[in-house]
Amino acid sequence: MENRTIIVVPYTTAWAETFERLAGIYRAQLGELVTGIEHVGSTSVPGLAAKPIIDIDIIIQGPAGLPSVVAVLERLGYTWRGDLGIPGREAFGRNADTSPLDGNGTSWPAHNLYVCVEGCTSLKNHLQLRNYLRQHPDAARQYGTLKQELAAKYPNDIDSYVEGKTAFITAILAHTGMEADDLKNITAQNKATK
Structure with a gap:
């Protein structure tokens, strides 16, 4: 992964506003190729401190729809x-600050874009965690504090930062009913590679 300093900042409503503008572009361009577009990750939870990078999941019905979506993106x-x-x-990288190209040369804030198949573990993980944190402000505050502590401890080590959040995340996901095998896979996927 790229070596960038990890910065966690207080929540801002600008994140939700930016998501809506980006989602509008994706909806207009992708239309019926997708079944939904979700704002996920910490920037989607009001009041939660986060890295100022918006996470977006574009949802498709099945893998067969991916090539058409890739072409549009x-x-x-x-x-x-x-x-x-x-x-x-499926992950997508931005070619420039102006991605997505909206015809106006807009320079967009940082965002991570994913295309997820309906019902996949990653999508369930994102939605169940987001929904739980939205409904439990105390847990969101605890998570924000943990993220700030990890950013201070691992300012240039994104893998250790991610691994440090995993036990908190999987405890919430277990509480929301996620299967044990899925939780084990999430933990393995978030292990720091040294």
């Missing part, structure tokens, strides 16, 4: 990066 200025070891979730 490439026209919008993204590069398909594969599943990066997370089955059912």
Whole structure:
């Protein structure tokens, strides 16, 4: 992974506003190729401190729909990066700050874009965690504190930062009813590679 300093900042409503603007572009361009577009990750939880990078899941019905979606996203200025070891979730990198290309030359805030197959573990993980944290502000505050502590401890080590959050995340996911095998896979996927 890239070596960037990890910064966790207080929540801002600008994240939700930016998501809505981005989602509008994706909806207009992808139309019926997708079944949903979700704002996920910490920036989607009001009041939660987060890295200022918006996470977006574009949902497709099945793997057969992926090639058409890839073609549209490439026209919008993204590069398909594969599943990066997370089955059912395809990652897309931005070619420039102006991706997605909206015809106006808009420079967009940082965001991570994923295409997820309906019902895949990664999507369930994102939605169940987001929904739980939205409904439990105390847990969201605890998570924000943990993220700030990890960012201070591992300012240039994203893998250790991610691994440090995993037990907190999987405890919430277990509470929401996620299967034990899925939790084990999430833990393995979030292990720091040294």
